Amino acid sequence: SDKTKSTLYDDLGGKPVMDKVIADMLDLALADPRMAPIFVDSDMERLEKLIIIHTCHIADGPCDYDGQDMRRAHDGLGIRTLHFNTLVENLQQAMDDQDIPFRTQNRFLARLAPMHDDVTERSPVPPRTTKADSYSVAPITRMGPDQDPETPSEASP
Template sequence: MMTTTIRHAALAVMLTAFMSANAHAEDNALYRQFGEKEGLARIVDDMYATVIVDPRTAPYFENAPIRRIKPKLVEQLCVLLDGPCVYTGRPMKRTHEGQNIDRAAFNALVEDLQAAMDKNGVPFHAQNKLLAKLAPMYRDVQDRE
C-alpha cells in the first residue's frame, strides 16, 4: 500500500516535470525559430547594416546611437517572441517622439527587417508572427500618418 502511494507520488512528480518542460518548450517555440538570442543579434545586425544605407531610413539614423539601439532591440524582439529576456530600453513613444517617422519610413524599416529574417533562415510563418506583433507598434513610433 505504502509502496503504491510512493510510486504514485513519484509518477505525479515525473509527469508534472515532463508537462512543464513541454509547456516551456512550446512557449519558446517561436523564439527558437529565430535562433534564440544569438540569432536575434545576427538579424538585428543585418537589419541595421541595411537600415543605415537604405535611403528611406538612413536620414533617421544619422546621429542615432546604433550601438545602444541594437542590444535594446534584441531584448525587445526576444520579449515579443516570448523568449527569456527583459526589455531594459526606453518606452517606444518617448524614444521615437519628434523624429517625424511616418508610414513610409516604418514600412521601409519593416522591409529591411524582413530581408534580414530571410537571410537568417527564419521560416515565413514565424516571420509573419513577429510582424503581426510589430504592426500595432506603429501607433507608438509615428509622428504623422
C-alpha cells in the first residue's frame, strides 16, 4: 500500500482529535435521557477506550481492535434505531465541534452505517390475541347448536 497516502483516520485529525470526538460523543449520549438507561450497567471508562480503538481501526488508523464483535457486544441492550440515529447525531455534533469537514465526516459515517443491523434489535411481535379470535373459534368448536344448554332441543324431556 502507498504509505504516503493519508488514511481516513489522518483526515479526521488523528488520535488527538478522535479521542476527543469519542469522549464528547459519549458525554452527549449520557446527557440524553433516552440514551442514558442503555449505559447504566456499563463501565464507561472501559467502553470509551474500546470505542476509541474500534473507531481508529474502522478508519484505517494504527489500531487493532480485537474485542467482541458488534452483534455480541450489543446483544440484549435493547438498542433500537432511535438510539442508533441519536448516537450518530451525537457523533456528528462532536465532529462538528472539532471542525471536521462534512466530506470527511460522511466518509466515516459511511463505514458505521452498515453496522446498524448488528447493533440494534427489533421489538418482538406480540402474539395476536383479539376478541374476534376467541369468540369466533372457541364456542363453535366446543359445542354445536344442538348442545346449546340455553335452547334445549325438541327431543329432550
